[in-house]
Amino acid sequence: MSYRITTDCVNCWACEPLCPQQAVLASKPHFVIDPARCTGCEGEFAEPQCASICPIEGAILDPSGAPVNPPGSLTGIPPGVWDQTRERIQAR
Amino acid sequence: MELKVVDSSGVREKIRDHPCFSKDAHHHYARMHVAVAPACNIQCHYCNRKYDCANESRPGVVSELLTPEQAVKKTLAVAAEIPQLTVLGIAGPGDPLANPERTFATFAALTEKAPDIRLCVSTNGLMLPQHVDELCRHNIDHVTITINCVDADIGAQIYPWIFWQHRRIRGAKAAAILIEQQLMGLEMLAERGVLVKINSVLIPGVNDLHLAEVSRIVKQKGAFLHNIMPLIAEPEHGTFFGLMGQRAPSAKELHAVQQSCANDMEIMSHCRQCRADAIGMLGQDRHDEFTLERIEKLEIDPVAAMARRAQLRAQIEAARTAKSLQPVLVSLTSLTQPKPGVGGSPAAQVGRAKLASSAASFRVALASSDGQRIDQSLSEVEVLRVYQVDGQSSRLTETRPVSGLPSHLSQDPVAEAKVTEVIKLIKDCDALLCTRIGFNAWQRLERQGIRPLSAESGLPIKVALRQAHADWHTDTEGAANAASRALSA
Numbered sequence: 066m067s068y069r070i071t072t073d074c075v076n077c078w079a080c081e082p083l084c085p086q087q088a089v090l091a092s093k094p095h096f097v098i099d100p101a102r103c104t105g106c107e108g109e110f111a112e113p114q115c116a117s118i119c120p121i122e123g124a125i126l127d128p129s130g131a132p133v134n135p136p137g138s139l140t141g142i143p144p145g146v147w148d149q150t151r152e153r154i155q156a157r
Numbered sequence: 158m159e160l161k162v163v164d165s166s167g168v169r170e171k172i173r174d175h176p177c178f179s180k181d182a183h184h185h186y187a188r189m190h191v192a193v194a195p196a197c198n199i200q201c202h203y204c205n206r207k208y209d210c211a212n213e214s215r216p217g218v219v220s221e222l223l224t225p226e227q228a229v230k231k232t233l234a235v236a237a238e239i240p241q242l243t244v245l246g247i248a249g250p251g252d253p254l255a256n257p258e259r260t261f262a263t264f265a266a267l268t269e270k271a272p273d274i275r276l277c278v279s280t281n282g283l284m285l286p287q288h289v290d291e292l293c294r295h296n297i298d299h300v301t302i303t304i305n306c307v308d309a310d311i312g313a314q315i316y317p318w319i320f321w322q323h324r325r326i327r328g329a330k331a332a333a334i335l336i337e338q339q340l341m342g343l344e345m346l347a348e349r350g351v352l353v354k355i356n357s358v359l360i361p362g363v364n365d366l367h368l369a370e371v372s373r374i375v376k377q378k379g380a381f382l383h384n385i386m387p388l389i390a391e392p393e394h395g396t397f398f399g400l401m402g403q404r405a406p407s408a409k410e411l412h413a414v415q416q417s418c419a420n421d422m423e424i425m426s427h428c429r430q431c432r433a434d435a436i437g438m439l440g441q442d443r444h445d446e447f448t449l450e451r452i453e454k455l456e457i458d459p460v461a462a463m464a465r466r467a468q469l470r471a472q473i474e475a476a477r478t479a480k481s482l483q484p485v486l487v488s489l490t491s492l493t494q495p496k497p498g499v500g501g502s503p504a505a506q507v508g509r510a511k512l513a514s515s516a517a518s519f520r521v522a523l524a525s526s527d528g529q530r531i532d533q534s535l536s537e538v539e540v541l542r543v544y545q546v547d548g549q550s551s552r553l554t555e556t557r558p559v560s561g562l563p564s565h566l567s568q569d570p571v572a573e574a575k576v577t578e579v580i581k582l583i584k585d586c587d588a589l590l591c592t593r594i595g596f597n598a599w600q601r602l603e604r605q606g607i608r609p610l611s612a613e614s615g616l617p618i619k620v621a622l623r624q625a626h627a628d629w630h631t632d633t634e635g636a637a638n639a640a641s642r643a644l645s646a
Contacts, residue, residue: 077206078195110323118320120206141317155402157362
């Protein structure tokens with residue numbers, strides 16, 4: 066079971082050089098993970114490297130199909146409080 | 158955007174032909190960026206990684222990612238067609254040091270094939286300490302580090318996370334690591350004699366009050382120049398700040414912060430926040446001319462091209478030296494035209510009062526299209542640049558746009574309205590410096606106590622200001638002597 070990249074990927078290249086298995090492939094319309102090569106970084110790193118640098122929420126799914134970086138996890142702001150945050154920032 | 162330079166003649170020599178660092182060099186020399194470094198290892202709230210969009214033109218955005226081989230070929234092609242090229246930079250679109258193999262492969266090949274081209278790199282600094290030695294092995298003498306804060310809590314509002322030692326680290330802890338690496342990298346480079354410029358993005362309500370502290374610290378650690386740039390945060394760029402409605406600073410706020418950072422550094426004002434694939438002279442981007450398709454077909458003789466560059470540089474430097482020796486300011490006192498407004502009128506008294514109050518330092522508004530030379534008449538001026546002048550130094554303190562009126566119209570009512578607006582804009586100034594000033598405008602300026610000064614078109618601002626100050630000083634002393642004579646009579 067491998068990690069997977071969704072259509073949300075913006076082809077930013079961050080993950081490609083980090084993969085210890087060279088399983089991330091630059092591709093169109095977006096990067097892909099070769100399922101035959103991906104080991105989920107098992108035995109090599111505590112966390113999957115591609116998902117640990119990916120800047121896009123929801124772009125990488127774990128083997129169960131769940132987003133490793135769910136909405137709100139990368140901005141540090143849960144979607145429920147975006148409106149409040151926006152108000153605070155706009156007051157600057 | 159303004160740059161502050163630590164005054165040192167050694168630094169001056171090093172930046173003499175660098176269009177991004179030298180105030181004057183960007184008129185003569187060109188630079189280019191090659192986009193070989195796509196990956197990034199930190200997230201900034203003012204950046205959106207979806208860079209590959211042909212409809213945009215802003216810093217960090219490119220439409221063509223190059224392999225190191227393509228980048229080398231492109232650089233050699235550009236250096237052959239634009240012999241003014243002195244500098245090759247890698248500035249992204251991600252972070253060059255998050256792509257060390259691609260960055261250093263490019264530098265290594267260019268060090269060998271075009272040793273006269275200087276190499277530069279811009280980085281967020283996270284991986285800088287690890288790569289300092291490798292950087293110094295190449296033909297590099299300038300590095301730019303973007304440092305927006307030296308306080309981790311402020312950093313947490315700018316950087317949501319970093320990628321560090323195989324993990325994503327968030328919040329203030331992430332910012333603390335980033336700041337530590339940036340400052341360590343800065344110190345290491347300064348120790349090795351590499352010039353380091355610091356870029357800071359001014360974010361109102363986040364780091365505006367903090368940048369003076371950043372300036373103090375980076376200067377102390379050996380940075381030679383601090384460039385404070387305004388935040389770009391349009392919602393359509395899809396950045397976090399853009400989407401959240403974080404505003405950009407006004408020109409006035411930017412200037413105020415630059416002033417608060419000024420201490421004893423000189424201020425410069427020509428940074429253009431270039432794209433990561435910019436080519437040519439500053440402000441005249443030619444990246445469209447150098448498509449990969451075209452470059453692949455070109456036959457380049459790098460040795461012949463280098464000889465042509467050497468020849469052109471010698472010519473440029475000879476011309477620059479000659480120019481700096483010619484004072485061409487036309488002084489007010491040398492004009493034979495009878496000067497209106499002289500005498501005991503109230504206006505003349507206003508003028509003298511201003512004159513006496515600002516003997517040591519005075520404020521000049523001037524007309525320049527590019528911030529380098531006096532090259533516009535009063536009727537053409539679009540932006541008034543206000544300089545504070547004292548002794549041998551002059552400092553750009555503000556730019557004031559002259560609104561609306563089309564510059565090609567010179568009919569009387571329009572010209573009249575323009576003069577009215579200009580006078581309103583520079584009421585607090587002691588003098589106005591431009592290429593031509595009409596007789597009526599001359600009189601009106603004098604009535605407001607603003608001294609009209611005309612300079613030959615193309616005269617460098619610095620030379621004009623020095624001359625103006627010398628005249629001013631002489632006149633001020635004369636006025637003071639006259640006043641003391643009047644008192645003793």
